[in-house]
Amino acid sequence: xxxxxxxxxxxxxxxxxxxxxxxxxxxxxxxxxxxxxxxxxxxxxxxxxxxxxxxxxxxxxxxxxxxxxxxxxxxxxxxxxxxxxxxxxxxxxxxxxxxxxxxxxxxxxxxxx
Amino acid sequence: xxxxxxxxxxxxxxxxxxxxxxxxxxxxxxxxxxxxxxxxxxxxxxxxxxxxxxxxxxxxxxxxxxxxxxxxxxxxxxxxxxxxxxxxxxxxxxxxxxxxxxxxxxxxxxxxxxx
Numbered sequence: 001x002x003x004x005x006x007x008x009x010x011x012x013x014x015x016x017x018x019x020x021x022x023x024x025x026x027x028x029x030x031x032x033x034x035x036x037x038x039x040x041x042x043x044x045x046x047x048x049x050x051x052x053x054x055x056x057x058x059x060x061x062x063x064x065x066x067x068x069x070x071x072x073x074x075x076x077x078x079x080x081x082x083x084x085x086x087x088x089x090x091x092x093x094x095x096x097x098x099x100x101x102x103x104x105x106x107x108x109x110x111x112x113x
Numbered sequence: 114x115x116x117x118x119x120x121x122x123x124x125x126x127x128x129x130x131x132x133x134x135x136x137x138x139x140x141x142x143x144x145x146x147x148x149x150x151x152x153x154x155x156x157x158x159x160x161x162x163x164x165x166x167x168x169x170x171x172x173x174x175x176x177x178x179x180x181x182x183x184x185x186x187x188x189x190x191x192x193x194x195x196x197x198x199x200x201x202x203x204x205x206x207x208x209x210x211x212x213x214x215x216x217x218x219x220x221x222x223x224x225x226x227x228x
Contacts, residue, residue: 006155032214043117043204043219044156051214090156092217100169101146101217105155 002027002095006104013081013111021076021107023091032094033074034101035065039087047089050074061085081111115139117220119205125226126195134190134223138207145188146208146217147180151201159203162188195227 003026013019025031032051036044048059055067065076074091091104118137126132138145147159158172162182173179177195182188192199202224206217 034216036216036219043221044206044217045219046216049214049216100158100161102158103148103156 002031002093002100002102004091004093004102004104006089006091006107008107009105010108010110013109015083015111015113016080019078019081019085019109019111021089021091021109023074023076023104024072025074025091025093026072027093027095029096032096033065033067034092034094035059035063035074035076036090036092036103037087038090038106044090047076081109083111083113085109086111117205117207117218119203119220119223121223122221123224123226125228127228128197129194131191131193132195132225134192134203134205134225136188136190136205136207136220138186138188138205139218142207142209142218143185144208145182146206147188147190148204148206149201150204150222154201156204159190192225195225197227200225200227 005024034049035047037047038044048057050057050067058064063078067074088106088108090106092101094101120135143164146161148156150156160170160180162168177193180190202222204222206219208215208217
C-alpha cells in the first residue's frame with residue numbers, strides 16, 4: 001500500500017521568507033501526489049496536485065511543489081510566506097491502480113510577523 | 114448540495130454508548146471516504162466506498178466501527194460501545210469515482226468526545 005512521510009511536525013518561518021514543507025512518498029508504481037491545507041476548526045482544502053508532466057506544479061495562494069521521482073519527494077514551497085499561511089499542511093498520495101488516498105501526519109506551519 | 118455535509122458537527126457521549134455520524138457527499142460523487150483525525154495526529158484512513166464495489170474496510174480500527182452507504186449517496190459511520198480513545202474528529206470526503214487524478218473534497222468534520 002502507498003504511504004506518505006512528513007518528517008517535520010512543525011515549521012517556523014518569518015513573514016516574507018521562503019518556506020518549504022517536506023514530503024516523501026512510497027508507492028508501487030507512479031504516484032498521484034496532493035497537498036491539502038487545514039485552517040483552524042475547518043476541513044481540509046485542496047492546494048495543488050501532481051499528475052504528470054512538468055515536475056513543478058503551481059497551486060492556490062502562491063504555493064508550488066516539485067515532484068522529484070529519484071528522491072520520491074514532493075516538497076511544498078512558497079517564495080514569500082504570509083502570516084495567513086499559518087495552518088496545518090498535509091501531503092497525500094494515491095496509487096494509480098486504485099482510488100485510495102493516504103495522508104501524511106501533517107506539518108504545522110507557523111509564519112511569524 | 115454545494116459541498117460535503119457532515120452531521121452532527123459536535124457530539125458528546127458517554128463511554129459505552131453507540132454513536133452515528135452522517136456524511137452527505139457532493140452530488141454525483143460516487144467515491145466516499147472516512148478519515149479520523151485525533152488531536153495532534155494526522156489523518157487516519159478508515160474506510161472508502163467506490164461506486165457499487167465492496168468497500169475497503171482495511172482502516173477500521175476494531176469491529177466496533179462500521180459504515181454503510183445507502184443508495185450510493187449518504188454514508189453513516191457507526192461506533193458501538195464508544196471508548197475514550199475514540200474521541201477525535203471524523204472527516205468525510207468525496208470524489209468522482211474512477212477519476213484517480215481528482216482531489217478529495219472534505220466536509221467540516223464531526224468532533225466526537227467520549228466522556
